[in-house]
Amino acid sequence: MIAGHLPILQVALPLIAAPLCVLLRRPTLAWAFATLVSWALLAMSILLLIRVMADGVISYHLGGWAPPFGIEYRLDALNCFVLLVISAIAAVVTPYMRESVASEIAAPRHNLFYGLYLLALTGLLGIAATGDAFNIYVFMEISSLASYVLIGLGSSRRARAAAFQYLIMGTIGATFLLIGIGLLYMMTGTLNLADLSQRVAKVPDMRPIYAAFAFITVGILIKLALFPLHIWLPNAYTHAPSAVSAFLAASATKVGAYVLLRFVFTLFGAEFSFERMPLMEILMPLSLIAILVGSAVAIFQYDLKRLFAYSSIGQIGYLALGISFASTSGLTGAIVHIFNHAMMKGGIFLALGCMMYRTGSVELSALHGLGRRMPFTTAALIIGGLGLVGVPLTSGFVSKWYLVQAALEADLWPVAVLILLGSLVALVYVGRVIEAAYFRPPPPGAHAIREASLQMLIPTWILLAASLYFGVHTDITVGVAERGAEMLLGIAH
Amino acid sequence: MSGGALILLALAIPICGAVLLSIIGRFAHLRNEVSLVTSCGLLAAVAALVPSVMVGDRPSISLFEFAPGLKFAFEVEPLGMLFALLASFLWIVTTIYSIGYLAANGEPHRTRFHICFSLALASVIGIAFAGNMLTLFFFYEALTLCTYPLVAHSGTEEARRGARRYLAILLSTSIMLLLLAILWTWVAVGTLEFRAGGILMGAVSEPVMAVLLVLYVFGVGKAALMPFHGWLPAAMVAPSPVSALLHAVAVVKAGVFTIVKIGLYIFGLDAIRDFASGEWLLYVSGATILIASLLALRQDNLKHRLAYSTVSQLSYVVLGVAMANAHAVMGASMHIAMHGFAKITLFFCAGAIYTATRKTHVSQLDGIGRRMPFTMGAFTIGALALIGLPPFSGAWSKYYLVLGSLDDGAYALLSVLLISSLLNALYFLPLIVRAYFPTGGQPLPVVGGIAEAPKLQLVAISITALGSVALFAYPQFLFNLLRPLVGM
């Protein structure tokens, strides 16, 4: 009986758990509750993925109301993959949060923190699960609002300023999305994604549809933080509490990429988006600039969180680039990069959190000589960094492989070269980190630092071990990604 | 034990050694023992594969699939067998040497040193036994990463700069050029397997083949073909054992080994010979040989002189592949082994001289032959082997390369080979002569009262020097191993 309701449980559980969590005044209790919920969510998403890979698309009608009048939760390979990524990240980061949050946020607020965190999780999972356009808007705002506050809980006053900046930009983006959905509703009379995809083609006057496409795309790109709409990201990731940075870096923008995929391919269709609308001409140059500029600016940063935030901007460029190819290899590369980047960036920010916990700073200078004193943390950081470069044996290499393959298949020579150049630029900042950690003497008076506690190290290493494991055993990730790509492109299976 | 299991064993032994070292590394004598046992074990595993390869078997094993149609696979063929044997044998010798060197010079971070060495050797075995270009690329990159901490070992600003340059040049070439070539081959041909006769013939057009050749050859930065040779002199900031094994044997040999493998199994000798766009490779390698030798003449730092000599000698192998006939390729493959023994001897001697006298420059070596006769004797053997004079090993490979150039009637190449031998003589012989018969006649300062280098280092030096001589006297093993490669 429960199994039939798994799709809605995936979203309803954290939603109900959030206010319950706020009621639990004791910080440890709130944390334990949140951890249990996140583990339950992971189990659910794994079950859903197995079912979808075996049975095909799952369609769940909310309240028993049939679509297109009722809200439908439509789960296919792509959905479930994204659900899995988000719940896996949550399941790993929540245990980590206990010590990290305890050191960065005042104790009386912990129950509020975990409640907000569960709300953010609800929103992200809801975006991934739903098959209704307006539902996407609502869940997006739920997750964004929760994220604004989570970011604002950071210890420095800049966290509040960063949260405000993110609020303004994020709300503009969501409102654009709303305008687009409204225009689509006006012309077709439905909000269900599958239904919209069929009706959009038959609309007599296409001008509102073009306008809708533009609004929706720009709105999503703000959430995705693609250049030049990325301005909110560096500040937000830098000043948020460490665990929040890790969680958001690994999930929020990935969901943005998912929404882009849904709207561009499922709703509007590849033919409309790429042939009648100049999506490739816009998306491809922007993503290439994001890759190069994002990584280049990262080189000059001294704050490690800021460095990896700019690195994220570059990596989002890879996601968008894969989408702009609109081919099986390109989409496979983008979808698999959703998973790979989530693992790598999540692990990196968790490692930075360990560093912050023990040394109180995430400056590059605090990293000097840390290779000896906190060997596991530094090793985790380096492995993640090498994954960003795309060294073989890491999962980053797998994504790059498919992206360059897509470029070569499309005869886009310069793009293939630029993708590889992006790896080289990433190498420069990763090289700086390696050098600082292992080949520079520690600052005077710094010998009292011990390795981070197991409770923080194990989640970090789980994510990074996953990034190594899936760099070599690619069947699961690439298999699901390819299935999702083919489904998006409408290639019969 | 089946061939496949032996291959995996050969890979597992150095990796387990590295793991073990990271656990027990604090105890100095245990550390040395573990290193020695690991290296001996590796040689045993590799040697166990030799009998089957000699009769024509190709032991292979494939692991998981990286992408549909692309497996992570290993296959042992004669050239790979040679490389693996060379590297594992010389690892034992280098371990003996480095134990002595690190102790005598009081170097820090010795555990990290041995761990990285083990991992580097594991990468070398992976490269040697790779069954397709993807697997080779994986281990190629792993080798670069494992050797970076070795180059930056001493942690001084100079070492960091040298290591940065090392990493930058090698990773830039491998990511921008080699990976691009691999992916292009994959997209165009649909396979990356190593097959006799190559996989490109008939699958891609001639202009594409020409571009691919450029990308592949320059993408293998470890072969130090000009203008991407700059990392070799930069890597000389490393301690001598590192320079010895890695940059005279493992890293550079991985580079030229990869080029020979690409030439034989991706392009196929016919493709290289028959289409004219392969000619530029003759010019580039010939130019590298000559220019590097001329640069070596100008170097006063002994290790830098040896580095440029290596750059020049590596291009012999590339030249052999570019000539693409049976004799030339035989000579090129033999040169991998012969140069390895000779160069490692030279680097060992350079390290011994540094340990005993703290002298690093050629101009300071007057009269050292009297104080360190053993070391200089070995140095002389190594130098003569590189020049190509019998009865030392280099003679055979030079001989086959010359035969190869005569086969094609390429007198220009013949003269390049002869002039470079002359240049080799010019930058080695005066050094040796002045070491024994100094013109200035001043005694050198001695560190701690030792006249010769520490015993362990001497043991290593004598093994490799003897190896140089042995390779000349008994080349049949090499010859028989390599014959099926070229169909002789």
Place this chain on the structure above:
Amino acid sequence: MDILTHFNYWAAIALATIGLYALVARHNMIKKLIGLSLFQTAVFLLFITIGKVTGGTAPILDSAYSLYSNPLPHVLILTAIVVSVSTLAVGLALAIAIKRDYGTVEEDEIHEADNDPGPGSA
């Protein structure tokens, strides 16, 4: 281009433009929030006004009428209004916190206080 029959769209666009202008051109955080609110309200108006069906009555079932206006946009916008109010609440709360921490709600003064390069750089 009959302005009169499409006046609802024109009104919504005008309001949205004013809101966006306030967002972009004003440095005071409260004014930005007001601009944001205006912008969102404009979108709501856009949505709601399209629900009107010519000749339709209020969407309450009654046997005397057969043509009703569309109630769905109203429902959607109710949800969106809730979202908008929450956003405004969070925004104001952040503004209060910033005022407490920085002593000002002017963005340029905040950037100077942070020595930030400012949002204009990449």
